[in-house]
Amino acid sequence: MSVEFHHKIHDTLADANLQLAIYTATGRLKEKRIEAVASDILPDYQELRSHANAIKKHTIENLDHYLEEFERNVTAHGSKVVYCKDATEVADFVLGLAKQRGARLIVKSKSMTTEEVDLNERLEHHGLESVETDLGEYILQLAHEKPYHIVAPALHKTRYDVAEIFTKRLNVPNEVVIEKQTAIARAVLRQKFLAADMGISGANFLVADSGAVVIIENEGNARLTTSAPKVHIAVAGIEKLIPRAQDVATFLKLLARSATGQLLSVYSSFLSGPRRPGEVDGPEEFYVVLVDNGRSRLLPDRAKRQSLYCIRCGACLNTCPVYRKIGGHSFPWVYSGPIGAIITPQFMGVTHEPGLPFASSLCGACAEVCPVKIDIPRVLLELRSDVKKAEAREGQNRIEKVAFRVFAWVMSHPRVYEMAGRMAASMAPSPDGGWIRNVPPPMNIGPAQAWLSQRDLPPSPSMSFREMWRKRGGR
Amino acid sequence: MSRDHILHRVRTALGRSAGQEPAPPPPVRLRVPEVPRDLRVSSFIARLEALAGHAQRVPSQSAARDLVAAAIAGRTAVASNSPYLAECGITSLPGVRSGIRDVNELRDACEKADVGITSADYALGDTGTLVMIASPAEARLVSLLPPAHIAVVPCDRILTGLDELFTVLPRPADQTSSMVLITGPSRTADIEQILVRGVHGPGQISVFLVE
């Protein structure tokens, strides 16, 4: 792994307050999810998961068809679909439209896809004011930080952190009461909503048969973002498609429960275009920006394309024993947790952070909670193999490669294996048969040293099993 | 053109050709349970109350009107153009502005009002959800901008749940630009996981279910 990755992990592990914050917050979400999907509360939970997986699988396998159907239906409602292959094209489109409409102020609701393409930075660079309106994202925007968690972006911030940020950036007196902090943000953002020229949202789902976007939220900021300004732009990855409005029911039943344990989020919006004739309010213009940004590169791989089924619920983060220790900022990209670990190497290339697929004990808890049944451990294993192949090509990590070649050879030659075992046993100190605290040089290097940094080593038994068995007269 | 470029890449990756028919999708999965109306009503009330919303069954339209009058006493209110509200006599209550058809006027009224009053197209019994469909009768901002939301809904619009909603309304986009499912007051737990209500949307929600 890179030195940076190693340091970030270390720094997070060493921060006791942060450890408590991460563990408690994710623990709460984890427990709430368990309650919400318990077999007496949601008896068809497993069936729904299988169905959601089947819908996503089918849609991804026929993605071009559904993209075109979606586009036809969006257009039929008087809106426009804009395909963007990368971050630059997304920014160019938004900037171009803003210029045409004389837009200066943009309000944004939560969208990991817009984080992915650094949209705010690009807009600000061109003199536009783009304000995050989800409370957690707003706090982070003021603090110039990336989200810590897919669903709870400011998980790592205490009320004192927030007070400091607000005082510094909003010029308000120091306020540590959370309700009052929320009221401060509400007042500021209300003005933005009502003055904004454009609203940019994400989309949890894109519905092909309706030309509609589905947006899930609890605060109401997405509703305001998509209803108050004259222009609404929904930005979504091409993988967000589902075939039919009637499929939304299955996903709504899974998403909020998996994310926070709520039966449904407070607001689920099903938006299919600008204000229709007779409707009193709503935007005058509606655009859906379909983002590729590397998704089409994932598609050919049959074993790994299931990574695109993700509905961004965050359940895998909340249940992952690794995420719950290293937190969101240890990850190299905007997506963290198990889902981040599998999509980052596929978007950025496996050598971007070669340690990432290995930062997992493969416990499988993520796969167990994923509402769309992504087999995350399976994808991690594939990525590990990809990393090693890349390293072999680049001539990196040769020692490890040789070590495993030797391993394979020893393990396919039983006499050698036995001898190696006896040799290792004879070198290992076990004075009183107790577990070993440290080993003398030259053995205190590499894996032995790493192991011993955290726990004791088992003593070598006086006889291996096969020696005992032979002694016993077994066959 | 990025459109053709992206579609081409997607097709190539999937081994599909342009215009190729997809395999049939998994069948739609909607299971509508049989739940007697009384139970749907009581379930709706229990669910919304569990979310710190207020809900109650009301014996008549005039009773609804009286309750709304009491709730908005001394406060300013905007009501949607729902014929049902007019039927109940709510739009003519003192302090209630209604019949707004101009978007700027509506924004202004909703921004200043203490309470937004709407009906609802449907309600979902198993989650305590209001289904608001944008139309000449129901504007989006009435249930969104004012800090309190009152909804007056006839009991026979209460469905069992999502599955029934998408059974009676298989393609909402055919009739509206916006369908919003509202389940309780606006909330966040973004700071230290402490729950705060009324972030951007209304922090108070009251639903009167009329027999």
Next chain:
Amino acid sequence: MGNRVSLFVTCIVDQLFPKVGMAMAEVLERLGYQVDFPEEQTCCGQPAFNSGYRAEARIVARHFLKTFEACETIVAPSGSCTSMVIHHFAELFQKDPETLARVHALEKRVYEFSTFLTAVAGVEDVGARMDAVATFHDGCHALRELGIKAAPRRLLAHVRGLELREMTPAEECCGFGGTFSVKFAELSGAMARTKLEAIERTGADTVVSLDPSCLMQIQGALSRAGSPIRTMHLAEVLASR
């Protein structure tokens, strides 16, 4: 099903925890099985597979096939090794239909120990006795890849003198994860210490698991912490009299 059983003890038991293998053999023999130990056995290849070295894992897997193909029934004292054979070997030979067929034929005959006892031998009471307050740690592969949860508990419920207490939270990874334990040592150690806290909260004096690698991680952490709590493999508990 005949009464011959072949032991796949696993390399970690062979080299580090031989008593576990002996205990497993003892329990099986007491139940009337004829137990043999194919001497050519070494390892299931999991370390290579988990580290991304599939070609190397294939070599070891082939050797495993050769060693065990002729055996009627194979029993292993490890969830992770059993899962490697019955779930992951097939992934290694997707492009080799002949070997894949041999893998599929073998998969059906490989059992984790507690599964063998309860589902194949059909026993829950093996006549064991041990005075202890124990808690059971579910190894992740056993739990999630093999679906093992009830079997070891039913077996432990019949051990006279044993009080079983469940951990809260339950089902959390001990942090071993193979080479993860040394590649991400600090993180692995932190996960182990969280597991220790859960164990200590039960008040148990013994931690039981059916995975030797989890036991190595947990015992290593207990020992480092100077804790008097001991670990035992399920086979050792079941062999106790």
